[in-house]
Amino acid sequence: MSTASILDIRELSVEIPTESSTLKAVRGISLDLKRGETLGIVGESGSGKSMTALAIMNLLPPSAKRAAACINFDGNNLAQASERQLARDVRGQRIGMIFQEPMTSLNPVYSIGRQLTETMTLHRDVSAATAEARAVHLLEKVGLPDPASRLKQYPHELSGGQRQRVMIAMALMNEPELLIADEPTTALDVTIQAQILHLLRDLQQELGMSMILITHDLGVVSRAADKIAVMYAGDIVETGNTTEVLKDPRHPYTQGLLECVPGYRNGAAQRLGAIPGIVPAMTGTVQGCAFASRCPRAVDLCRTDVPPREAVSPGRYYVCHDPVTHDTAKPLTVETAAHEGAAGPSQLPKPTVLTVEQVSCTFSVRRGLFGKRKPLKALNEVSLSIEKGEILALVGESGCGKTTLSRTIMGLQSPSGGSVILNGQRIEDLPPLQRARMIQPIFQDPYSSLNPRKTIGDIIGKPLAVHRIGTKAEQRAHTHRMMELVGLPARVFNSYPDQLSGGQRQRAAIGRALIMNPEVVICDEPTSALDVSVQAQILNLLLDLRDELDLTYLFVTHNLSVVEHMADRVAVMYLGEIVECGDRDQVMSDPKHPYTRALMDSALSISPGETVPDLGLSGDFPNPINRPSGCSFHPRCPIAEQQCRDKAPASELIDTTLVKCWKAGVSVGRSGNPSINESNNNMEESAP
């Protein structure tokens, strides 16, 4: 290989023996990474991405077996290096690693400073003072304000985004030549994700570092990686320059993945492409192409013969018998007709089913046993309304009060002020059983929303049992119909949730929510725990069900491409307030609030060649217990003025969009008229 190559992997495989057979987690992959280059590895969960990263560092689980022709890292073959050598010279020293979960990858009992300096003093003969100086320098570089005092802090004092920054600083302590980042931003909010990716990019250029970026998010890869490797069932099915692979995918799997992403090739409210099934576990001898069972283009040859590696250009190849070309590129699913349900201008005005009026929610939080109680304003006079058949998306970062609002709307949390009105009745006045027939939730994590001790049939039919609808036999029959409707095979009726895949579990959760035929369904991040191909299936299902059953969705999410795909209207939330609310197209294409604008910028759509934008947002999401004075967004706002610090703005209607910002009118070219707001500017204090 050329001298510029820093990492050269040939024929790397990882096998994990299981009770009955051997699982081939990685099947003879070859990678080549040059100095200063970023390689993005993408694929669904179970495709072997993380295993590859762990195999490079030999950090695999003890039972796993690794085999490789060579893992050449800057001339040294890591495949032959001893464990001691790896620990002393490579891990944390020349190869840094960032893990996915910032909440668990820092040790909670040691201070940040100790954990940072330890990585350096362990590997090098440096004084504590030198290490500390470097730690402060790096913390400053990763954008943590007041770095020197951070050293004494413990992980629990930092937010998720800050912890991930500390993780990055830790990985960079010894100036590694290669950084392996395994889903570095998956657990973070979009604005933080954009900041972290931007930061990684800057640091990489400055330090001349190479990077392996493992992610399932094609948007992230398209902007952050130079090269891309698409993994499927332990093998690289397509690799090459990011732009070429994403613009002109050859492997049907790559194409399928791209079509699953909302807003990439399909217009809003159209059906997404979907890859049926899940990544198979590769056991025993492999016959034919691993993707054949899910591939719409598969021919007999695919099932019998392993496809050859076809080179397109140097460094770009795919593994397929019948590759996609420009002429044959057709969507994976046949049905692409535009969705009828989208709110068109010709439709009659529909009745409002749900109104949220000036709802506030205040918790009192006490620090320690004898601490003083402090009010935490989770919701601050939120007003919303949803029309029948509409999909309203509620967007915001974690901690902004989305979940509190959805719980309040469901009647699980009583508001401290204002009221929620469902079909003309106040939700608190409704008896729980009647309320349950009108409004139902779908939760984010299908692993925790289904009782692990109940069978799928029990779970889906449970509402019928609770409400005593029909006989046992009727309930069973109805449950079966519901399972069919949400696309669950009848044989899982007696299965337990852990025997189902994530997508199937979410289908079961949807079935349970819809079995009482509610009017309003609150979807709380229903796809964020799922793979992109499964996400597409679930979103399609939700849209279909909306049409069939005349449902109304409140769609809580932070994924803006999902919003663009699903929503009729969008409400943007920040720190317990709706800062902007209006038509989807209005809000998405012409955001008026600076926070909305930052959110839109941070949404990483697939656009190879473009970089991660610099948001200009300063600081982190504030702790709602210490609300900033005036406009709650002003500490992070790039265009804040004195007025914003002093007084909270009131909602103001600008071209059908409700905005809560002093500068909303100004920044879009309209002259703001402060006098309109003067009468209402005491809203901060008026909360009960």
Add this chain to the structure above:
Amino acid sequence: MMTIREAVSGSSIASVEHSDAEQSTVNLGMSPTRAALMRARKHQGLKIALGILLVMAVFAVFAPWLAPHDPYLQTLSLRMLPPVWVEGGQWEYLLGTDHLGRDYLSRIIYGARISMTIGIGAASIGALIGVTLGLLAGYFGGWLDQAVNFLVTCQLAVPSLLLIMALVFVIGQSITVVIFVIGATHWVFYLVVTRFATLRLRELDFVAAASAMGCSRFQIAVREVLPNLVNQIMVIFTLEVAVAILNEATLSFLGLGIPSPTPSWGLMIAEGKTAMFFQPWLVILPGVSLFILVIAVNLLGDGVRDVTVTNRRN
């Protein structure tokens, strides 16, 4: 996706029709009860445990017919006979006799009655108290939680032996009292574990889903949360059975347990302790019986868990 359209066309979702009832016969996989029974049939540990417990129960119930001698009959001329396989043993007294010349085998058989009743009875009462309080404290929290925690602190602060002695002294000496008193002083483990697990489970979405479908808080605690605690409760139960039996021995030793001539394994261990160095079987034989009972209860616990739980649930 066509199936969706077909499935709904014609009939409204909310209406339940009889005609679809046949559907339930379609390829369902096995019903959970049948699947559990099938796993039970294949489970070695469970079969062994059930076998042992069944044999013990049979001996306990039919003790008057199965015991070769009267367990209370003292033959002072035949004191301290060793078991038959030790030199000096007699075939008449298979397991020898105790210091009053009573047949040891008969006493062990009769002892199974007392020990099994006390072990399982006291552990069940403890479970009832501990799990109920733990579920209440964990699920409802607030002042209830603080009250229960205060109760635990009190329970832990008062030496339980002293408490048991006082209670037995006040109420009187009988098997029922011993069971209740031991049960009522051994619920803290159940409580701590149940409360903690409930606190964790309470935050999960399936609990929120249940309350969104209109279940009352009581229904949620009992129907949704409790089934998820079965494993943890089972583990403590098997532990507490042994603890309860030994506790009864302590009480008997102090003269507060089962009134003396009644045979119980704990009492037999306590009585044999003085002669342990010369006639070790006096301690070993009831000890082994106790050991086998506890092992069987343990195996039963593990077996029940394996059978009711597929894969790695909890």
